[in-house]
Amino acid sequence: MTTVLDSLIQQDSPLTTHAIQQACLQRMHGATQGLATFTLPRFTFSDMVLTADALAQAEELLARIRFHSQLAAQVPGRLSGTQALFWGPPGTGKSMAAEAIAGELCLPLYKVNLANVASKWIGETEKHLANLFDQAEKQKAVLLFDEADAIFARRSEVESSHDKNANMGVSYLLQRMETYQGVLLLSTNFKANIDDAFLRRFTAVIEFPLPDKLHRKKLWQHVWQGELQPADQIEMDYLIEHFDLSPSQIHNIAERACLFALMERTPQITQAQLGKSLQRELDKQSAGFIAAHHLAAWTERNVTS
Ligand SMILES: Nc1ncnc2c1ncn2[C@@H]1O[C@H](COP(=O)(O)OP(=O)(O)O)[C@@H](O)[C@H]1O
Ligand SMILES: [Mg+2]
Incomplete structure (x- = not known):
């Protein structure tokens, strides 16, 4: 070979x-027959703005991984692998945090493609999944089941044979997850779908909430990494206060505002560029009348100040 x-x-x-x-x-x-993709992590936690609670829990998780063998020597019985669930609305950093865990540990990240696992469940799939777990375990990779809702879907409501096949996959997955000795991370937008017995198995269940005002302020301060910064006269406080944006939306708005500044060759980001970028983000989800009202008010305040 x-x-x-x-x-x-x-x-x-x-x-x-x-x-x-x-x-x-x-x-x-x-x-692994397309059941997983492998990436080298691009982030560590210093790239993220997390709530104090999420950060403290993430640090505990890292410590448990780093001290795994020392910890095992301190407690009776076999110490299980480290398994964590990240839950919260879209765009709050669950996938990014999984990458940051791998980044902090300098380990590759295996992202399991659950759609493929569920839709193509045939005899061979179990073999490929078994391979995947074994390989990840051997290489001490971080294994991520991103948007793992398919695993948690209620398994009693099975009708079609396709569902039955998917169910077999899920049963196998749950079984193998339990014996997995490495680092296993799952993310979901819907914690309510998960039963308590399953939640209890995790080493950590970490919430990624939508940011409050203080958290949004930190995100807006952190998001400008390069030379392009918003012009001093832009009233950021109003923006922080009135727009309930997710971390991902703040990232998108900043990126687009930088693009506008590059296209228009301005040395700083102007209020018009930031406003247009914000509008683009709101338009994606038809964010509605109130947001449009705040945007108009914010533009007005900046023009007159
Ligand atoms: N807490 C955060 N701190 C900094 N940036 C974030 C945070 N959450 C999200 N982002 C930005 O938004 C993008 C999308 O977030 P992602 O991790 O995919 O969210 P989720 O998995 O919760 O839907 C990230 O790649 C990053 O640029
Ligand atoms: Mg995600």
Whole structure:
């Protein structure tokens, strides 16, 4: 069997760290039949603005992973792997936090594609999933079941044979998750769907709420990483107070405002650019009359101040 290195040499590819990493990832991807994607984490927790509670719990989680063997020596019985559930509305940083956990530990992240697991459940799937768990365990990767709601869907209401197949997959998954010795993370938008017995199995259940005013202020301060900053006269406090935006929306608005500044070659982000960007984000979800009213009021205040 040719090694990853051999195949890169045969293709005459430059042997950069990146090329080697990518080739390894591709090889692993092939081995799991598209049930998972492999990524190298781009974030750590310093890239995130979290609530004090979420951050404290995430740090505990990291500590449990780092001290796993020392901890095992202190308590009777076999210490289970570390399994956490991240829950909260969309755009609050659940997927990003999973990547940050892997980033803090300098480990690859295996993201399981649950849609494929559920829709293509055939005899072979169990074998591939078993491979995936074994491989992840061996490589001490962080295993992520992102948007794991398919696993939690009520299993008694099974009708079609397709559902039955999906159910077999879920039963296997739950069983294997329990014995998994590595780091297993699940995210969901709907904690209410999950029964208490299942919740109790997790080492940590961490809430990612929509940010309150203080949290939004920190997000707005953190979001400008480059040279482009909002002009001093822009009244950010009004924006922070009146627009209930998620961290992801704040990120999108800032990114688009920077783009407008680059397109218009302005040295700073103007109120018009930030306003237009905000409008674009609100338009995506037809955020409604109240938001439109606040936007008009904010524009007016900035023009007259
Ligand atoms: N708490 C946060 N701190 C900083 N940026 C965030 C945070 N939450 C979300 N983001 C930004 O929004 C993007 C989407 O967030 P994501 O993690 O996909 O949300 P979720 O998985 O909860 O739906 C992230 O890639 C990041 O740019
Ligand atoms: Mg997500």
